[in-house]
Amino acid sequence: MPKRPRVVVLLTLVIACTPSKAPVTAPTSAAKTTPAAKDTPAVAVTFDDLIIGGRDLELVRTEAMTRALLGHFQAGAVPVVGFVNGSKLEDGPAKTERLKILKLWTDAGIELGNHTFSHPSLHATPVNEYEADIVRGEPDIRALNATLGLGLRWFRHPYLHTGTSLEIRAEIDRFLAERGYTVAPVTVDNADWLYNFVYTDAKTRGDEETMARVGAAYVASMEAALEFHERATEALFGRPIRHVLLLHANEINAAHFDEVVAIYRRRDYRFITLEEALKDPAYQEADRFVGKGGVSWLYRWDWTRGRNQVDWKTQPEPPAFVQELFAASQ
Secondary structure (H helix, E strand, C coil): CCCCCHHHHHHHHHCCCCCCCCCCCCCCCCCCCCCCCCCCCEEEEEEEEECCCCCCCCHHHHHHHHHHHHHHHHHHCCCEEEEECHHHHCCCHHHHHHHHHHHHHHHCCCEEEECCCCCCCHHHCCHHHHHHHHHHCHHHHHHHHHCCCCCCCEECCHHHCCCCCHHHHHHHHHHHHHCCCEECCCCECCCHHHHHHHHHHHHHHCCHHHHHHHHHHHHHHHHHHHHHHHHHHHHHHCCCCEEEEEEECCHHHHHHHHHHHHHHHHCCCEEECHHHHCCCHHHHCCCCCCCCCCCCHHHHHHHHHCCCCCCHHHCCCCCHHHHHHHHHHC
16 A cells, blocks of 8 residues: 555544443454354444534534534434533533533433543553543533433543553553443544544635535545445454444534435445444454554454454545645644
8 A cells, every 4th residue: 555645644643533341342352253143234323522523613603513413313313322522511601501512412312422521542641640531521421311311331532542551451441340331442433533624624714615525525435434344344254243433523524424324324234323233243352452543443353363354554545635635724
């Protein structure tokens, strides 16, 4: 594969964007011949960085983005879990209005998970501070989940950074299990956050031509990403699995998530809950990944096996014009 453009390489190192009592991070190994679940292919959809991912926006625009996303979920009958960064609710007078926006998710019947309070990287934060940040993010999420008759059970690591040693991983796993969390893994990931930066900036300028061009590129990238991860899954398991898709609560998804849903439906996917997805035996595969990247669980399983069954160099990248616009916006 050609050398990645510098902007993507740097950002991939930073971002790459488990069931039961112990988080699914290092369970027993599953053979490639794991029996296929009869109802696959299927996918669980998760959204990170609530109330909004990427650039912070004025509250009217954030609420419009949120309502548009929720409308797509309802229209497509798509179960979702939303992962919250408590710091995005802020403190003081603005918190009341921001909580109202977050409450739109639970009013729509959507369960919320903890994405830490301030979105720190575990790779750059002492373990005790990271654990304190997890706890700090809990109160508002617990209160909103309670309106659905639910507790707080889902956790996702910011940047998908799970620790650069087995000892750190074990400590965080212990801490999460003690607090009743299940780690939400990710098998299909794409740089929606990067497209969104460019899209949001164009929207702020009223540049509809760039919005349309970036939106079309984003939708095409989502299909390419799915095709790549399907091939990776076939290489690892010899069958489809129940995937977990990671996206972000942002304006590009508010505009185009219905088209993402259409891609999956054309490929005969069912949309299922995160809980249903994790019943797939694939999630019992051993994961001893301790690299610095924030990567898909497919990559982690391949890395743990040490067999290099997937050619990760063929993973699709954003087109050059998107990368250039993103670099210019930083």
